[in-house]
Amino acid sequence: MKVNLGTVIQFKRKEKQITQQQLAEFVGVSKAAVSKWESGQTYPDITLLPILAAYFHCTIDDLLSYEPELSKQEIKRVCLSLQKSLDTQSSETTWKTIQELIKKYYACDPFLLQIGILILNHHDRFLAVSDDPFYYIRFAKKLFQQVQANTSELNLTMEAKTVEAYCDLALGEYDAVLSLLGETITPILPVDHLIVSAFKSKQEWDRALETAQCSLYQQLMLCLQSGISLISVSLNDHDLEETVSRMLILIKSFHLEHLNPALVLNTYLAIIFKQVEFQAEEAVKASLIRLNELCSKDQFQLIFSGDAYFDRVEPWLKAQALGNQTLRGEKLAFSDLKQVFDSPLWNDYRQLVEFTQFIQTLERLIEGGNHHD
Numbered sequence: 296m297k298v299n300l301g302t303v304i305q306f307k308r309k310e311k312q313i314t315q316q317q318l319a320e321f322v323g324v325s326k327a328a329v330s331k332w333e334s335g336q337t338y339p340d341i342t343l344l345p346i347l348a349a350y351f352h353c354t355i356d357d358l359l360s361y362e363p364e365l366s367k368q369e370i371k372r373v374c375l376s377l378q379k380s381l382d383t384q385s386s387e388t389t390w391k392t393i394q395e396l397i398k399k400y401y402a403c404d405p406f407l408l409q410i411g412i413l414i415l416n417h418h419d420r421f422l423a424v425s426d427d428p429f430y431y432i433r434f435a436k437k438l439f440q441q442v443q444a445n446t447s448e449l450n451l452t453m454e455a456k457t458v459e460a461y462c463d464l465a466l467g468e469y470d471a472v473l474s475l476l477g478e479t480i481t482p483i484l485p486v487d488h489l490i491v492s493a494f495k496s497k498q499e500w501d502r503a504l505e506t507a508q509c510s511l512y513q514q515l516m517l518c519l520q521s522g523i524s525l526i527s528v529s530l531n532d533h534d535l536e537e538t539v540s541r542m543l544i545l546i547k548s549f550h551l552e553h554l555n556p557a558l559v560l561n562t563y564l565a566i567i568f569k570q571v572e573f574q575a576e577e578a579v580k581a582s583l584i585r586l587n588e589l590c591s592k593d594q595f596q597l598i599f600s601g602d603a604y605f606d607r608v609e610p611w612l613k614a615q616a617l618g619n620q621t622l623r624g625e626k627l628a629f630s631d632l633k634q635v636f637d638s639p640l641w642n643d644y645r646q647l648v649e650f651t652q653f654i655q656t657l658e659r660l661i662e663g664g665n666h667h668d
Contacts, residue, residue: 303358305333307351322346364403371618374409378624381420390424397438404446408455409616411438415462416622429466436462487513505607512601512608515549519558523565532573539566550602552589557597557621557628560589564632571640583649590656597621597628629660 308318308329315329322329322343331337339347348355365373373396380389393410400406414421418431425431439462442455456475463471487510494503522542529535542562546552552559567582589595599619601608612619621628636654644650 300338300359301333301335304329304339304347307353308333311351318350321350365400365406367405367614367616370403370406370409371616373406374413374617375620377410377413378417378620381417382624382626386421387424390421401441404442404448404451405616407438408442408451408458411435411442411455412458412616412622414438415458415465417627418465420627432462432465436466505611508605508607509611512554512605512611515545515551516555516558518545519551519555519562523562526562526565526569529569532575535566535569535573536578542566550604552592553600553602554605555599556589556592556595557599560586560597563589571644576644579644580647580649583644583647583653587649587653587656590653590660595660597625626661626663629657633657633661 304318308315315333316326319326319329322339324339324343328337328339332339344355344358348358351358377389377393380392393414397407397410412435414431415435418428418435421431422428436459439455439459443452443459446452446455460472460475463469463475487506491503491507491510494500494506519542522538522545525538526535526542529538546559546562563582563586567579567586570578570582598621599612601612609619623631633654636650636657641650
């Protein structure tokens with residue numbers, strides 16, 4: 296971290312309209328010592344920092360020109376930069392940068408939360424640094440626990456607790472998940488509805504409409520997530536088909552392939568994995584076609600967006616931790632998906648035309664070329 300102590304002392308001395316001699320006499324040092332501080336040749340003794348801070352009516356952090364907090368935009372910029380670094384730099388370089396940033400902004404709970412989420416979602420990329428695949432998950436978990444211990448913000452606490460549960464799940468500590476989150480689902484209180492009603496009562500119609508749109512948008516995505524969970528625990532073909540039918544209607548009705556292609560992709564993947572488990576070949580073919588059509592769309596990207604109906608959600612999306620970007624880099628996500636379909640699980644389906652076409656589409660996405668011939 297760069298220390299700008301000399302520059303700050305000079306600025307505050309001139310702001311106070313005093314000479315180097317006057318400052319030296321107050322602190323109890325020579326004029327030459329103050330001159331060396333301001334020129335950056337030396338630093339004040341650490342015991343003098345509280346005296347200087349009190350004299351200039353500022354904090355020691357102000358003297359050091361240190362900002363312990365980052366804005367939402369700065370956090371987003373840093374995290375997206377680190378995400379990109381994993382594609383362009385060695386994992387060792389990125390990990391070193393992450394550690395330096397954590398030390399620098401250890402007091403910034405929102406930053407610790409997002410950097411922990413980034414580590415959790417890319418823990419497999421850091422194996423060149425440590426061959427223990429669980430080291431980075433445990434590292435992220437400690438960050439989430441740090442956030443919970445220090446923050447007074449309820450939303451931050453709940454998010455940190457939720458992602459800590461993801462860590463426990465990945466670590467195979469299932470009882471810890473239930474201990475953190477409980478064994479039953481808590482009914483959701485209509486907070487969104489109350490905010491909309493308040494704006495309506497104040498006749499702030501634009502704010503009310505924007506909030507209502509964002510609420511519906513978010514609930515639709517949560518519904519897809521719940522559908523993925525339900526698909527994963529289907530016990531027979533009939534239950535699976537019924538859930539799939541309803542989820543496809545929801546996706547089509549609200550044009551979710553455009554609004555959140557990443558989440559829809561995950562939904563389609565959950566469907567096809569379960570169909571493979573049930574050895575439903577015709578259903579697998581239909582899912583491969585569905586996957587290929589999604590990934591073959593012009594300018595296919597794993598980003599969130601609005602549309603003509605959800606025309607007020609863009610500012611809300613951009614205000615989120617990573618804006619409209621996914622937690623895992625796009626190129627990396629496509630490469631991961633290709634590896635999944637390279638596994639022996641798909642040996643019985645490799646001869647299918649639908650399978651070949653989907654793999655070719657994935658390869659084009661990884662290469663970054665046009666999505667259509």
